[in-house]
Amino acid sequence: MKLYNYLPHQRKIRNYIELKDSLTTEYLSLREKLKMEDNLDHELENAFDVLLRLDEILYDYHVKRAYLEYSKLELVPENRLILEHIERTVHRLERIVPIPLLVRSAPKLAIFRRQLFENAREAAKIMSQCEKSTPEWTRKYITQDDLEIHTSRATIQARDLLRFEEGGWSKDHVEVIYDAARLKKFKSDRCEYIKRQFERKFSVNLSRRTAMYLLTHYGFNDINYRIKDFRKAFDKAYAIHKHEQSKDRTRHIIDTIKDLINIEITKNDAQYGAKLRDIFIKVYGVAIEPPENYMEFVTRKFEPL
Structure with a gap:
């Protein structure tokens, strides 16, 4: 990142650079204080080095975030979703690094970090002002082209991907489905989004029919019954018929669910619902998904982007 000394903003740029240099020097000076209080395993110094590298990345992130x-x-919407993901990743990374331990030994660390990130926002503000007021500033720091999400990618051969039932399952898989519901208005677009994300993130070849069931499973398809009743009945039917051959299992699950809640589900839902529970058993040892996989997304305020 460069700030050029265009005359109308010289003073702001100079003040920004001087403050950044001063804060960086004070931040780095904390290493010696931490060394004095460190143990034989150099726990504090190692943690400080990790945090230093993280904050270098976060400084650049705060500049770009503020610039936008x-x-x-x-x-x-896709770009806003990416920013949300980055924000959550930042919080997770900051929880991994033992920042409270470092702050107890060097209380000024918290102050310097806050001031550095405020300094990053100031850099973004100056750049934005320069671009708006200075004709010579021809290259934007971030342009619409930079933000464009390119869907063209190297074609992934189906033989290089896992089948749905061969893959795993995690909170990340569930998040893709909730993201699809937020991003896309139409079912076909939601299914295509899930299909592409499963290919890219998990190397799984997902059919649109499977994606459609996943939307139903998490309550994002228009159905004439309560999703909790549907899943509870499906779990019972699956427990009875899980060891049967595929065709028999599908037919018997349909019949059992109809007996339980007087609803006739589709063959597609029966087939892929059973496969999903096969995966749950493979990953978790039981056919019921752990609530921590989806509770964050259920309780998160649902606002379509």
């Missing part, structure tokens, strides 16, 4: 706000670039 100040420049008022219009973000498509």
Whole structure:
């Protein structure tokens, strides 16, 4: 990132650079204090090095995040979703690094970190102002082209992908389904999004029919029954017929669910619902998904992007 000394903003740029240099020097000076209080395993120094590298990355992130706000670039829903993912990743990374341990030994660390990230926002503000007021500033820091999500990618051969039932399952899989419901209005678009994300993230070849069931399973398809009743009845039917051959199992699950709640589900739902529970058994040892996989997304305020 470079800030050029265009005359109208010279003072702001100089003040920004001087403050950043001062804060960086003070931040780095904490290493010696931590060394003095460290143990033989150099726990504090090692943690400080990890945090230092993380904060270098976060500084750049805060510049870009603030620049998007100040420049008022219009973000498509996919871009807003990416920013949400980054924000959550930042929080997870900060929880991994033992920051409270470092702050107890060097209380000023918390102050310097906050001031550095405020300094990053100031850099973004200055850049945005320069671009708006200085004709010579021809190259935007971030442009709409930079934000474009390119869907073209190297074609993944089906033989290189796992079948749905061969893959695994995790909170990340569930998040893709909730993201699809937020991003896409139409079922076909939601299914295509899930299919592409399963290929890219999990190397799983997912059919649109499977994606359609996954949307139903998590309550994102229009159905004439309560999703909790449906899943509870399906779990019971699956427990009875899980060891049967595929065709028999599908037919018997349909019949059993109809007996339990007087609803006739589709062959597609019966087939892929059973396969999903096969995966649950493979991953978790039981046919019921652990609530921690989806509770964060259920309780998160659901606002379509």
